[in-house]
Amino acid sequence: MDEIKENSTFKGIAERLTLGITRILESLPGVADVRFAEKEPAEKRSLLSWEQKNSCILPEDLRDFYLTADGFTLNWSVKLDNECVPLGCMTINSVSRLCPLLQPVSLFALPNAPSLVDLDWEENSAETGTGEAPAAPHFDSRSRIFELDSCGGNGKVCLVYKNCNPGVVAQQSEIWFLDRSLSWHFLTANFSSYYRLMITHLGLPEWRYAFTPYGPSPQAKQWASLYQPLTFRGEFSLTDTAGDSHFNKLDPAKAFRGKPKVSIPKKKQPAQCSIGSIVKSQGGTGKHTVAKR
Template sequence: MEDTKESLAFKGVAERLTLGITRILENMPGVGDVRFVEREPAEKRSLLSWEQKNTCILPEDLRDFYLTTDGFTLTWSVKLDNECVPLGCMVINSVTRLCPLLHPVALFSLPNAPSLADLDWEENNTESGTGHAPAAPHFDSQSRIFELDSCGGNGKVCLVYKNCTPGVVAQQSEIWFLDRSLCWHFMTATFTSYYRLMITHLGLPEWQYAFTPYGPSPQAKQWASLYQPLTFGCEHSMADPAGDSHLNKLDPTKAFRGKTKAPVPKKKQSTPCSSGSSAKSQGSTGRHVGAKR
């Protein structure tokens, strides 16, 4: 009896953690094998140890999340030809796997070997902070970057502390996406907002690229239009106010300029009077021809 109560209590916690997304996924056509990994809460001493080691203060919402569950993993598959193909994946690394993205230089590394810090040039950094877009993180000691999700090799979602000073504890953090070309894209200012985005996008492949100027791949867009049509349509309309970027905008007059035919002038239509006179002329002509015969 007690085991039943504990299982029901944990099921209630799991429903709150997943915001009820497991039931939604299970009721979708073709979706199967929805799995939510159960994890124990992280200990407070492990959180304090992480903060002391990395000289950073965890955001309050992320701290509360780790005190509820030490990480998050939810996966689901689709049925294709009677086989389950993995598709959706939602991951938040545990405290022990919340590792720095920029590791210190190894002792025996080559002295002239390039590093990520070489990608920081002044022109790029000054442009990223102009306008309404926040300034992009640095790959040097100015920023402290920690990996929240590896995104299945399609990039990295990172917890970023900017404007850091060596030896000083960093407190303000943001959530950024680092794509495969090592370009930064701002996502949210808080972990809670990012968590809701992850749940809303169902963990579909490359959903983080919706926050980039070029967007996901065509295949990822097909999956999104199939299992997430409402959100996909809203993002598509926001990216393109006209809403017709997917249409073929081919102009035949420009593409086939050398093959277009010259317009043929239309024949002048004859009036009834002229048609009658022409008929008379034809009749008289016929009579003249007959007379000659």
């Protein structure tokens, strides 16, 4: 009896943790094999150990998440020709896998080998950010970056602490996306907002590229228009060349008005002679000629 209560309690927690997304996915056409990995809560000492090791304070919402479940993994597939093809993936790394993006240089590395720090060789002109987006992180000691999700090799979602000083514990963090060209794109100011974004986008392929100037690939756009049409259409403007609109651009007035009629000039009929035509007599000799027109 106690075991049944524990199972029902855990299912209730899992339902709240996934925001009911599993039931929504199972109701979509063609979706199959929805799998949510159940994980135990993280221990408080592991969170404290992480903070001491990295000289960073975990944001309160992320701490509460880890105290509910040590990570998040939800995968789903679609049926194509009676085969299940993996499509959606939602992942939040566990505390043990919340590792720094910039690992210490190995002793076996080449002495003159370039690193990510070399990308910060010039000062960022948007050091304080702009009115539209905050300043981008740095790869050097000015920022402390930790990987939340590897995005299946299509980039990395990172927990970023900016304006860091050596020996000072960092407290303020943001969520950023690092694409494959090593360019930074701001996602959200806190973990809770990013978590809702991940659930809303159903973990579709390349959904984070919707927050970049160039957008997802054409194939990813097709999947998004199929399983997430409302959110997908709202993210791209009609004039945005980075995200092609899926609205119907056909103008029926132009397409179905038919071909314009071409007027064909009528051939002139040969002039007929009549009694009233111009007749000239020549010298009264009885000879007559018809005047040519």
